[in-house]
Amino acid sequence: MTPELFTSIQLRDLCLDNRVVVSPMCQYSSKNGCAQDWHLMHLGQFAVSGPGMIIIEMTNVAPAGRISPFCMGLYDDKTESALKRVIDYVKSLADTPIAVQLAHAGRKGSSRAPWDGGTQLTAAEGGWQTVAPSAISHSSSAHTPHPLSKDEIEDLVAAFASSAERAERIGFDAIELHSAHGYLLHQFLSPLSNHREDEYGGSLENRMRFPLEVFDAVRACWPDHRPLGMRVSATDWIKDGWDLEQTETLAKELEKRDCDWLDVSSGGLSDEQRVQTGPGYQVPFAEHIIQRTDLTIMTVGMITEPQQAEDIVASGQADLVALARGFLYDPRWVWHAANELGYDFKYPNPYLRCAPGNRR
Numbered sequence: 001m002t003p004e005l006f007t008s009i010q011l012r013d014l015c016l017d018n019r020v021v022v023s024p025m026c027q028y029s030s031k032n033g034c035a036q037d038w039h040l041m042h043l044g045q046f047a048v049s050g051p052g053m054i055i056i057e058m059t060n061v062a063p064a065g066r067i068s069p070f071c072m073g074l075y076d077d078k079t080e081s082a083l084k085r086v087i088d089y090v091k092s093l094a095d096t097p098i099a100v101q102l103a104h105a106g107r108k109g110s111s112r113a114p115w116d117g118g119t120q121l122t123a124a125e126g127g128w129q130t131v132a133p134s135a136i137s138h139s140s141s142a143h144t145p146h147p148l149s150k151d152e153i154e155d156l157v158a159a160f161a162s163s164a165e166r167a168e169r170i171g172f173d174a175i176e177l178h179s180a181h182g183y184l185l186h187q188f189l190s191p192l193s194n195h196r197e198d199e200y201g202g203s204l205e206n207r208m209r210f211p212l213e214v215f216d217a218v219r220a221c222w223p224d225h226r227p228l229g230m231r232v233s234a235t236d237w238i239k240d241g242w243d244l245e246q247t248e249t250l251a252k253e254l255e256k257r258d259c260d261w262l263d264v265s266s267g268g269l270s271d272e273q274r275v276q277t278g279p280g281y282q283v284p285f286a287e288h289i290i291q292r293t294d295l296t297i298m299t300v301g302m303i304t305e306p307q308q309a310e311d312i313v314a315s316g317q318a319d320l321v322a323l324a325r326g327f328l329y330d331p332r333w334v335w336h337a338a339n340e341l342g343y344d345f346k347y348p349n350p351y352l353r354c355a356p357g358n359r360r
């Protein structure tokens with residue numbers, strides 16, 4: 001019998017051959033927003049290894065939306081052609097579906113790469129003015145962001161749509177909107193970062209307005225047959241912050257809009273978070289949403305073992321399982337999972353002889 005992890009799933013016209021997704025991972029290896037040779041290797045290794053889908057790293061809709069000066073962008077012709085070169089190459093290797101994660105870092109922008117400490121850059125160091133729903137910083141040592149005016153919010157909605165049009169020209173199979181991990185869309189959702197007094201703040205309905213406007217604008221220009229999903233943080237892990245109940249309300253709004261998947265992560269809004277990690281620690285959030293909506297649900301976070309992933313899908317806790325660090329550590333995770341679960345996986349022809357059953 002085919003393990004549930006290796007059954008296909010349909011998202012509009014896109015068929016994913018299995019339920020394993022490469023989770024988006026910032027590489028801090030772009031130049032002026034442009035993808036580099038590093039990305040050929042980084043994404044190429046995953047494409048030939050047969051995941052159901054690859055979601056490429058947080059790709060920003062404006063220069064000021066980058067976390068760091070080394071983050072990827074999709075906001076002008078140069079960033080578009082640099083990313084097209086990479087995606088054309090990766091697609092020449094395998095027909096693995098590829099999604100782009102469109103994002104804006106908001107108040108978490110203008111930062112150093114994590115391996116340089118991740119703290120924010122001053123203007124003299126090449127940093128920039130960050131933006132947010134309100135003039136509230138991410139931590140006591142962080143920049144105070146510029147609170148966005150309504151016109152600026154409108155411009156950002158248009159920027160997401162414009163990047164989606166670029167994504168279509170590049171040939172991406174799907175888009176995931178990044179509304180998690182304390183970046184701009186999440187900053188609007190959380191009552192801790194959004195103290196606005198206009199129609200973008202206050203009530204839950206108002207705090208959801210900007211992310212939903214972005215969703216609607218992208219959906220309107222993204223071809224109907226191509227799927228559009230969203231990543232959310234199910235909780236801020238902070239008292240009186242964004243929580244699972246509000247996530248459920250957002251999920252129901254997205255369901256009304258025919259959102260194609262919800263990728264349920266958590267945290268990232270503030271240094272005050274107290275995250276309780278452990279194997280599959282975010283699976284209960286996914287399970288909560290899957291039980292209350294008809295959305296296709298992706299779970300992520302400390303899922304490392306094939307049987308663990310199989311159990312999540314087989315028991316209906318989530319439809320899709322995403323791995324990040326597990327794929328960096330073992331880009332052939334899918335092959336190894338297939339072997340462990342007794343599934344005869346189709347290797348690329350030049351690598352057929354390495355399959356355990358073929359080493360005679």
Ligand SMILES: Cc1cc2nc3c(=O)[nH]c(=O)nc-3n(C[C@H](O)[C@H](O)[C@H](O)COP(=O)(O)O)c2cc1C
Binds near residue numbers: 326
């Ligand atoms: C190197 C690295 C970069 C990441 N960059 C992103 C990103 O661009 N967008 C995003 O939503 N999550 C990002 N994440 C979070 C992962 O997608 C994932 O949610 C998290 O690592 C938990 O999954 P894991 O335990 O399988 O690593 C990143 C994680 C890592 C390790």
